Amino acid sequence: MWSEKYRPQNISDMIGNEESRSSIIEWFTKWKKGTKPLLLVGPPGIGKTTIAYITAKQFGYDMVGLNASDVRSKSRINEILTPVLGNVSLLGIPMIFIDEVDGIHGRGDYGGAEALIDILKEPTVPIVLAANSDESDKMKSIKKVVKTISFKPIPPRLLKVYLENILSKENAKLSPGSLIKVIERSRGDIRSMINLTQSLVTGFNPQTEKSFENINVEDGINAFFKANSIDEARSVLYSMQIDPKLKIDAFYSSIITSNLDNQTLAKLLTIISEADMLYGKIMRTQNWRLLRYLNEILIGLYQNNERIRYSQYNLSWPLLNRIRWDGKKIKAFSSIMAKNFIYHLVHLLLCVFLTCYYVLKIKN
Incomplete structure (x- = not known):
């Protein structure tokens, strides 16, 4: 798929929103424990998710990717994020990315928003959130504890240059009229624009009645x-x-x-x-x-x-395996330590008891 084939591999490959991209790089460069999480706000398809993955890779973090459906309940947040937040050294250098965070609120929120805010207040790893909008009242509580960076729709002239470059690489053409229609229909959504173009050129996406x-x-x-x-x-x-x-x-x-x-x-x-x-x-x-x-x-x-x-449950396979297998090792180790602790405690109490017994016996 062209949208995957031409997905930017580094930040310089992206188009538009130069100031926003610079602010994100600066945030990653200066990040330390306790730094406010990032909230990336803007319409879908303009690169919020892409830049999160690119920067994670560029700065050497293991991405833990989630979305609104993963963090709607407090229990789900604890299940997914506790192993990450509690075993930072064990899991390498994790970074949390939560997409569509504006979708957490509503009837489907079972304590997820409140639990997430508690984590956002005291971050121990880099946390990046993405939302299509931050204007609702429900997003106010999240906005108070994050640094917001806005993304704007990509200007049509940049989209045209970008799309023409892809068509040139694919040795394909669209008529000027079709090119304009594709750009207008995409409304600044790069992913949608590329998918629609590939559909017109290759016919991989047949039309359906409905x-x-x-x-x-x-x-x-x-x-x-x-x-x-x-x-x-x-x-x-x-x-x-x-x-x-x-x-x-x-x-x-x-x-x-x-x-x-x-x-x-x-x-x-x-x-x-x-x-x-x-x-x-x-x-x-x-x-x-x-x-x-x-x-x-x-x-x-x-x-x-x-x-x-x-x-x-969008954790990378290497990270999932480390959590799974190292988690088992830690559990087994903890069990052994607990048994040894009890053994040594009983042994110590027995020694104290015998010592007291013989001291009293000698005195008598």
């Missing part, structure tokens, strides 16, 4: 499993204009965290495996026309199932 607006991952996954027919599910699937790997990962994480019977789980994971193998072939061969078959594989996941809801 069209949805370009929807985000969480809404897309939930709408997919709530769809009343396979045609409606297919329309939702094609409307999720996101990187194919992210789409596969989103379905995978949502399925394995749902309460499913073993037979259903095995069936759905087999389909996920097929999709992942296709994506692997695309990456090896760079034959992006194969991407048209990805959604037709994923549509096999469809079932009107209220048990499957979007969930993302």
Whole structure:
């Protein structure tokens, strides 16, 4: 997918919002324990998430990526973030990134916002948040404990230059009229602009009878499993204009965290495996026309199932493994230490008792 293929690899590859990018670099350069977390605010698709990942890599941090659905409850926050905040030296140099933080509030907030604010007040690792808007009353409590950096939509002239450069590299063309329409329709959303351009050039995204607006991952996954027919599910699937790997990962994480019977789980994971193998072939061969078959594989996941809801546990595999295995080691070590402590305490008390006994016996 072009949006993945041409994703910026360093900060200098990005376009627009130069002052905001400079402020982020300065924040990372000067960060120390207790530094106020960052809140990146701006419309979707302009690079907030991208710059968070780039800077994490550039400054040597292990990214722990979350979004609103991961931090809506206090228990969920403790489950995910406590191992990170409590074992900083064990986990290398972690950095927390929470996307769509403005989506935490509302009926779905089960103490998550309050628990998150407590963490934001006394950060022990770098924390970066991203939101599409900070104007709601519900964001005021978060804004009080963070440093806000605003991102503005990319000017059309910069988008035009950027898009023409991609088309040149792909040896592809769009008519001047189509180029203008793509830029206007994207409304400053770089990701949407690139996806739409690839759709027009390669035809990888076929039209469906019922069209949805370009929807985000969480809404897309939930709408997919709530769809009343396979045609409606297919329309939702094609409307999720996101990187194919992210789409596969989103379905995978949502399925394995749902309460499913073993037979259903095995069936759905087999389909996920097929999709992942296709994506692997695309990456090896760079034959992006194969991407048209990805959604037709994923549509096999469809079932009107209220048990499957979007969930993302977006830790990198190396970090997950370190938490999992080192956590087991620490637990085992703590258990041994506890047993040894009790043993030595009993031994000490016995010695004290025997000493007192013989002292009294000698005196008598």
